[in-house]
Amino acid sequence: MIGLRYAVGVDVGGTKIAAAVVDSEGRIRKKVKIATEKNDRDQSVAQVARAAQEAVASAGVPWEWISGIGVVVPGIYYPQTGKVWAPNLPGWDHIPLREWLEPQLPRPIVADSDRSAYVLGEQWLGAARGFRDVVFVGVGTGIGAGILTGGRLCRGAEGIAGAVGWFALNPAPKEIYKQIGCFEAEAAGPAVARRAVDLAGRVPSRMLELAGGCLSSITAETVAEAARRNDEPARRVLEETAKYLGMGIANIVSILNPQIVVLGGGLMQAGDLLLDPLRREVREWAQPLAARSVRIELTQLGEEAGVLGSARLALEENCVR
Template sequence: MPSSHVLAVDLGGTKSAWAVVDASGSIIERGREPAWRDYKGAAARVAGLAGGAAGVGVIVPGIYDTESGRAWAPNLWGMDEVPLRAELEDRLGRAITIDSDRSGYVLGEQWLGAARGLRDVVFVAIGTGIGAGILAGGRLIRGAHGIAGAVGWSALTCEWKDSYARTGCWESESAGPALERGAALDQAAEYTAMGVANLISTLNPAMVVLGGGVLQSEFPWTEEIRCRAARWAQPLAFARTRIERTTLGADAGLFGAARLALLACGIHTESEGIDVG
């Protein structure tokens, strides 16, 4: 494998995807497998794929603390944190770049997708869970402990349900599992519009990108959210924010993971000037 190529891995809640990517964003090789439900098994599989890659970038669903190297991914590995970085580095024998999937989504979309070149972007991903990747002034926002963007926990109603204790209000009402249980699309769209409106009012982004498995369905999510969010958002902020569907689709996270690895290796990519911390 050429030294300018990196391995990108998206450890999703329903599938695991990987790709070998170069500095231009071209995918050299790729694969998709059922979700790796054991973190040690996931680490072993990543190590087996790494080969001679210049770097390895991995994104995980849930919370990843860049200081401790521990991941909290309840939709994948249960409610306990796992020492993901230590396990991966032990297997690979070298440093590795890991971040949350929402960070990967926004970095990928800002590099090669709908938000290319923008410095203030929010990527809202709705699939098995709900999260938001945030770029503010060109800086990736993680918060003090890697939890920023866990917007599935947004409180969007004063009516408490026990299901909110595990996944949060927005996620419980609008994510894939809720729709599989028979949640009404109209209600899910309203909750999502409220969540997007809150992000627009709080962060004043140039663009909100909508992605994730749920938003790739035939239901006109983008149009519904644009219409409904207008009622809830700060009007000046809303008027200046574009709401667009991802142009990278399910690959947004892979491109983000690749970009993290390329940046960590010092390999130049287009659309630089982003601070990933």
């Protein structure tokens, strides 16, 4: 036990808050989840503190053993002001989250965006272990990236670095691009579902069966599952999506020249059915030398990357390595 320290990692999501007690070797001692309060900002902030408290109590670890608490949000952390913006959480508009949490929790708190946690988690314990130039791309309802350059987080002048969903990929702008960005509009989960609904409404497909016979219930995860079951229309949707994903990731590879790009999110359940065509697109579009040297891999940590990465933030903030 000598030299072993602990941190609490809290991953705040639009539907749930996950909190875990993690030791300095990356082992999760205890993890808890609670539903996110969507209608009351003050209650949802209080839930962040409660999740951390419940995790520590369940782990049986004394608070004096806790080095710090890392809290990450699905949005932007502004390092100059210490405020956070999380558009999927009502009322979380430039709020001083750390300042509000400090009276409720007895240990130092560090806040950041969730994409910072994901890339740190994968570099610490996942697919990017041993690499210093890493990009994590999360493909869910939206698309965002966490970036490590030389082992250090890249946040940008306003904390917005990694907003890759705004990449311009199409020379013919659509109205939706003004709202969420071109890359996100064409390659994130809703775009996958949109293509799938269109196709499943015209040709027989297991996607409709997996969605309970309701076209509007088809999701990106439905497409991934149908593709794994050899559904040809679902595979066509993945091939089309891979073109856009590959172009966007090719831009990342050309700009940042990372050693590895790690992909996460529900759509990645399709595995090699999506990864193989995506890699081909990256080789087609990226700067040739960067394309040849980069590895493109699926997450090894899944949703655990959030709590592990946020705990790592707290451990690093308190000089425990």
